[in-house]
Structures are given as structure tokens and as C-alpha cells.
Amino acid sequence: KTYSNPYTASNNGRSPTVAGEGSGVVLSPTGTFRSDLILTGLDPDDFAIQFPEGLGFTVAPLVVLEGSLGIGFGTQIMARVVPTINVGKSLGVDEIGDVSAYGFGAMHSLTQWLPIPTPFWDVSVVAGTQKFEFGNYAVAKGATLGLVASAGLGPLSVYAHGSTYQATVDFDYTVSNPKSIPGLPANDTRLEFEEEVKRTQRLAIGAQLDFILLKFSVEYGTGDYSTLSGRATFGFR
Numbered sequence: 001k002t003y004s005n006p007y008t009a010s011n012n013g014r015s016p017t018v019a020g021e022g023s024g025v026v027l028s029p030t031g032t033f034r035s036d037l038i039l040t041g042l043d044p045d046d047f048a049i050q051f052p053e054g055l056g057f058t059v060a061p062l063v064v065l066e067g068s069l070g071i072g073f074g075t076q077i078m079a080r081v082v083p084t085i086n087v088g089k090s091l092g093v094d095e096i097g098d099v100s101a102y103g104f105g106a107m108h109s110l111t112q113w114l115p116i117p118t119p120f121w122d123v124s125v126v127a128g129t130q131k132f133e134f135g136n137y138a139v140a141k142g143a144t145l146g147l148v149a150s151a152g153l154g155p156l157s158v159y160a161h162g163s164t165y166q167a168t169v170d171f172d173y174t175v176s177n178p179k180s181i182p183g184l185p186a187n188d189t190r191l192e193f194e195e196e197v198k199r200t201q202r203l204a205i206g207a208q209l210d211f212i213l214l215k216f217s218v219e220y221g222t223g224d225y226s227t228l229s230g231r232a233t234f235g236f237r
Contacts, residue, residue: 007028010025016054024052066080076107098135100132141167157208161205166198166199172192204220
């Protein structure tokens, strides 16, 4: 038997993300589907679908390995790696699995071509690509192109970064529906699809303070969404 709209959603269908707070949406059997479950001696609550609650993660700490190498002509190449982290184990949700990322980029100074010296400021063009893997479910790939303007005096420097970026996300997972709940794909159905983030623009401003081997920076970015990030870096140059 096929049911039309067999579920009703709590909270007007709104469910928090990992960064939000509050209880997740509950899809409860309704209408003829609920009545038929009761008539057959089944408990409708056993067929409810509970979405995860929000975890209130407003901060996402990451360990990132970065490196850059100057190759002359005002150009440097860069690499970034986020070591594999078992996020599911940390959050108590084993289904999430491991998360990892890596990326490459290049930066070229434009002010070096000016006929006058520019010891306190610089404008560079930067391009890069990055890949993000989320367990066995999703792989995101993105590319960015932008300009970075910076000025510094002593250990303090400030910068502005304007960029355009585009990304795609490939989803691939197997549905678990052992109870054959109506409205969901059959158990062990494999779902594959791709979502594209159309090219968009982003602007960021930031400041960095250098202490020989230790550097601190803070950055505010705005675009489709706003972010505030801080970073502490230890390394040689």
C-alpha cells in the first residue's frame, strides 16, 4: 500500500545543524499510515524518524599542516593538509567516520613589477584548490582565485583578501532502512548525486602579529556567510 504524506514534521520542519542548538526534527506517522499501524498492533512511535540535535559548535578547532616554498620571481607555492581526524568518535556518532583535507596553491607578487620600491606594502595574485573528504559519504572539491593586499610595519601586518571561488560536493552513501519505513528508500539502496556551489565572491580582512617562530592572526570574512577565525602558527621561514 502506498501512502501520501505519511509523516508530519515537528518544529515546522526546521532542524539544527552541528553549529546550531536545540532538538532535531521528529517525523511522526500521521493520517492513514498512523491508523493502519495501530490497527495492525504496531506502535507508531517505533516508526518515528529522529533527526540529530544541534551540538552548539560555534568554534571548530583544527590542526592544519602548512608549508610554502619560494621559487623566485616573487612567486611561492603552498601546500596545506588537515590530518585525518575521527570526528565521529569525538562526537559519539561513529557513523560520521574520518574527516581529512588537503590543498595546493600559488602566490605571485604584482608590486615587484612596479618601477618604484614598495618595502611596506604588497599586492599579490593567489590561486588554489582544495579537497575535503567527509567519511564515506561526501567529497568536496573547490578552487579559488583572488588578490591579496597587505601592509606591514615591524611585527604587525594587516591585509585584505578579495576572491572568487567555486566548489562541487559529491555524495555517495547507502540507505539504512531495515524497517522498510514508507517515504524512505529501500534498505541498502545506494544514493549518489552531486551538488554545485556556483562561483561566488568573498572578502576578508585580517591582521597578523609575528614573534620570530610564533605568529598570531585573526580574520573576518564575509560573502554568502560570515566567519571569524583565529590562528596560531609555529614554524620556520
